[in-house]
Structure formats: C-alpha cells, structure tokens
Amino acid sequence: MTHRTAPTRRLALALAVALAALLAFTAVAQAKPKAAKPKGDEVTVMTRNLYLGADLTPAIVSPNLESFFEATGEILRTVDASNFPVRAKGLAQEILEQEPDLVGLQEAALWRTGPPSLLALKAPPSATTVKYDFLAELLKQLNKKGTTYRAVVVNPEFDFEAPANYDGLPGGGPGPGLLANTEINARLTMRDVILARVGAGVKTSNPQMGHYSHLLVEKVAGTAEVPVTRGWTSIDATVRGSRKFHFVNTHLEAFDPETAVPSIRAQQAAELVGPGGAADPSNKLPVILVGDLNSDVKTEVKPGDGQAYRVVTGAGYRERAASKPNGCCIQSVDLKGGSVKQMNHKVDHILTDDPKDVKLVSSVVTGREKHNGWWDSDHAGLASVLRISR
Numbered sequence: 001m002t003h004r005t006a007p008t009r010r011l012a013l014a015l016a017v018a019l020a021a022l023l024a025f026t027a028v029a030q031a032k033p034k035a036a037k038p039k040g041d042e043v044t045v046m047t048r049n050l051y052l053g054a055d056l057t058p059a060i061v062s063p064n065l066e067s068f069f070e071a072t073g074e075i076l077r078t079v080d081a082s083n084f085p086v087r088a089k090g091l092a093q094e095i096l097e098q099e100p101d102l103v104g105l106q107e108a109a110l111w112r113t114g115p116p117s118l119l120a121l122k123a124p125p126s127a128t129t130v131k132y133d134f135l136a137e138l139l140k141q142l143n144k145k146g147t148t149y150r151a152v153v154v155n156p157e158f159d160f161e162a163p164a165n166y167d168g169l170p171g172g173g174p175g176p177g178l179l180a181n182t183e184i185n186a187r188l189t190m191r192d193v194i195l196a197r198v199g200a201g202v203k204t205s206n207p208q209m210g211h212y213s214h215l216l217v218e219k220v221a222g223t224a225e226v227p228v229t230r231g232w233t234s235i236d237a238t239v240r241g242s243r244k245f246h247f248v249n250t251h252l253e254a255f256d257p258e259t260a261v262p263s264i265r266a267q268q269a270a271e272l273v274g275p276g277g278a279a280d281p282s283n284k285l286p287v288i289l290v291g292d293l294n295s296d297v298k299t300e301v302k303p304g305d306g307q308a309y310r311v312v313t314g315a316g317y318r319e320r321a322a323s324k325p326n327g328c329c330i331q332s333v334d335l336k337g338g339s340v341k342q343m344n345h346k347v348d349h350i351l352t353d354d355p356k357d358v359k360l361v362s363s364v365v366t367g368r369e370k371h372n373g374w375w376d377s378d379h380a381g382l383a384s385v386l387r388i389s390r
Contacts, residue, residue: 042361043239044385045247046100047290047348050091050134051335051377052109052190053079059162060218060255068221069182073165076186079111081334083374084132090371091381092141095195096148098366098383101202101239103149103195104249104290108135110156110189116163116174116182121224125161127187135193142195153194153233155209157251160226161187192291194233194249201240208234210278214267216253228253230268232278236285243286243390245358248272248279250291252308259304265294266307273315279353281316286354286388289317292347292379299326299345312351320384321350322363327380335375340368348382361385 054075062068095103114120114127135151142149163182165172173180192209196202211231218226232250250272252265262270272279272289279289295308328347332338352358366381 041242041388041390042385043242043388044098044100044383045288045290045350046095046098046103046381046383047249047292047350048091048095048103048381049106049251049292049348049377049379050108050138051082051379052107052188053082053084053132059220062221065178065221065223069163069178070165072162072186073168076164076166077168078333079132083334084134085137086372087335087374087376088134088137088141090367090374090376091138093371094366094376094381095142098364099197100383101197101200102237102247104233105135105193105195106249106251106292108138108191108193110134110191112187112189114161114185114187116179116185118163118178120161120163120185125159125187127161127185135191147198149195150198151193152196152204152235153207153209155192155231155233156189157192157211157229157231158188158190159229161185192231192233192249192251194235194247196237202237204235204237206236208278212268212271214264214271216255216264228255232272234278243388245388246283246285246287248287248289250289250293252293252295254294256294261304261307263304263307266311269293269308269311273312273317281353286358287352288320288358288386289351289353291349293349294347296346298323301345316353317351318355319349320352320358320360320386321382322365325365325368327365327368327382330375330378332375335378336373338375343368343380348379350382350384352386357389359387359389361387
C-alpha cells in the first residue's frame with residue numbers, strides 16, 4: 001500500500017488548498033463595504049440618527065388632553081417595541097466596522113418616567129427614573145471590549161413630559177378626572193452628541209453647543225404651545241497629527257410645514273452657517289458639517305424640502321459623502337417590518353466649507369440591512385474618509 005501514499009497526500013493537499021481558496025473568496029464576497037482605512041492626514045467621520053423609537057405624530061395631532069394622554073401611552077409602548085437595547089448592538093456594529101474618528105449622533109433619546117401629574121404640562125419636566133438612555137446603551141455596546149468611544153459634547157434639546165396611559169386600558173390612575181387612566185408620566189429628552197474615538201490619535205478641544213432661535217411650535221391637545229428645541233454641537237479636532245479642523249453636528253427640524261418660505265429648517269440652516277453661527281464659513285479652520293438636515297435637493301419628497309440644503313450649499317458647503325444609495329426612511333412601527341426600498345430619499349449629509357483642502361477619499365452608506373431582527377434605525381448611517389490638506 002505504500003505506493004499509494006504519495007498520490008493520496010497530494011490529492012488531500014490539493015483539496016485543502018482549493019477549499020481554503022474557496023473560503024477566502026466567499027469571505028471577500030460577503031464582506032461588508034467599509035470606508036478605506038485612513039492614514040496620514042485622512043480622517044474618518046460619520047453621522048448617525050439613532051431614531052427616538054416612535055413617531056410623535058399621534059400626540060401632536062391629539063385634539064384634547066384625554067386623547068393626548070392616550071397617544072403618549074401609545075408612543076411609550078412603541079418605544080418599548082422598537083427595542084433600542086437590541087438596536088444598539090447593530091448601531092455599535094456599524095460604527096465599529098467603519099472606525100470613524102468622530103461621530104455625530106442625532107436623536108440620542110433619554111426616556112424617563114415619574115408619578116402621573118398634570119403639573120408637568122405647566123412646569124419644567126421633572127421625571128427622573130431612567131427607562132431608556134440611548135447614549136449610555138450605545139456606549140456600553142461600543143465599549144464592551146474596552147473603551148473605544150467617548151462622548152465629548154452632549155446637547156439636551158427638546159425636553160417634554162406628560163401623563164401617559166401606558167397600559168392602554170381604562171382606570172389605573174391616581175383618581176378621577178383627566179388622570180383616571182394614566183399610570184405614569186413619560187418624559188422625552190432629545191440630544192445631539194459628538195463621539196470621539198479613543199486611542200486613535202484623536203484630540204478634541206473647544207466643545208460647544210447651542211440651540212436655534214427659530215423653532216417649530218406645536219399646540220398640544222389644542223391648548224399648550226410647546227416649542228420643539230433643536231440645535232447643534234461642535235468641537236475643534238486634530239486626528240493623528242492632521243491639520244486642525246472644526247467639526248459640527250446638527251439636526252434640523254423634521255415636522256416643518258414645507259410650504260412656508262423660508263421654512264423653519266431653512267431658517268435654522270441660516271443660523272447655522274450665517275455670521276457667528278456654529279458652521280460659519282468665515283471660521284479660520286476648515287469646517288466639516290455632519291447631520292440630519294431633513295433636506296436635500298435631488299431627492300425632494302415634497303416641494304420645499306430642499307430649502308435648508310440650498311441655504312447650506314449657498315454658503316459655500318459642498319458634499320463629501322456618497323450620494324447613493326439613499327438612506328431615509330424605514331416605515332415600520334416597531335422597526336421589525338418595512339423594506340429597504342422605502343429608503344427613497346436623502347436627509348443625512350457630510351459637507352465641508354473648504355472643498356479645496358478637504359477631499360473625499362471614500363464613503364459608504366451603512367445600516368441598510370437588519371441586525372438581530374430589527375433595523376438599527378429608521379435612517380441609514382453615512383461614513384466618509386476625508387483627506388485634509390495642510
């Protein structure tokens with residue numbers, strides 16, 4: 001039998017080599033797109049809307065306080081169903097795969113609860129029991145294997161509290177009257193955040209935040225007028241010894257009456273890029289602006305949607321990200337349904353006011369597939385590698 005040993009070994013070796021080659025090819029074919037690994041003066045930035053967990057429209061359109069409290073309970077149940085603790089795992093995976101040096105987050109919601117009380121409709125929000133802290137949960141997932149990202153600016157914006165019929169059933173409240181069906185107060189605090197990568201040569205300074213003076217004002221339950229506070233965050237940064245630049249993150253108004261000229265979000269954009277604004281092009285540093293502008297020209301859903309984007313580009317800003325595929329928006333109550341085909345327009349952007357010195361190296365749209373049975377957000381993410389000339 002000895003005369004058969006060598007051919008048998010050669011055949012086994014050949015099969016092993018072929019199998020290894022097949023596995024390597026399959027791994028490459030299935031690899032997810034990733035922005036090119038930065039080097040030298042190349043910086044990777046990302047914008048990611050986390051999705052607050054529910055559509056607020058039912059509360060906004062409620063005709064009276066009783067229906068408003070019912071809608072508040074429905075919203076809170078939807079937040080439960082959208083399962084941010086699981087979604088945070090997919091969001092963290094997106095970020096860790098791209099390894100951005102800086103990340104602009106929008107809708108980093110903080111949901112809190114407290115005893116049912118009508119005082120919240122007249123006094124500042126006071127509920128303190130944390131139900132969901134989207135920022136803390138995301139950071140927990142990002143830093144599971146060691147500190148990888150830290151928050152360098154956190155800007156609290158829209159902050160509102162109201163009684164909620166959380167179980168959706170009659171009764172259960174503290175007494176007769178309007179609170180008869182409410183078990184808790186629900187408080188939503190919206191936040192915009194900038195994350196910086198740890199241990200990657202990212203140095204930040206001059207953290208700033210602010211709110212816009214032009215705000216949408218909603219009349220809740222036909223009575224109280226509630227301003228929807230929105231704003232921006234910014235830092236100065238160098239990455240691995242790069243030229244210093246100014247990084248700005250923002251979230252412009254979403255529920256804007258588009259027919260108004262100028263729209264509220266267009267007025268917010270004018271504050272942002274106007275004289276003294278966070279993204280004023282007269283800044284001595286190159287500016288990289290990221291965020292959810294709720295606006296685009298090429299993919300307008302409704303007439304007027306492009307107003308804010310025209311304001312920003314009219315100030316000299318130019319796109320520094322992939323234009324396709326589109327990233328907005330999944331239509332699903334709990335983010336378990338919906339289809340990627342629903343992402344038919346663009347609202348998230350990465351731009352610069354210095355297109356001569358800030359060049360696009362590569363860009364990728366993330367989050368256009370489910371993780372763990374849920375979409376990570378109703379938005380996709382957007383990451384770009386930029387080369388900043390000295």
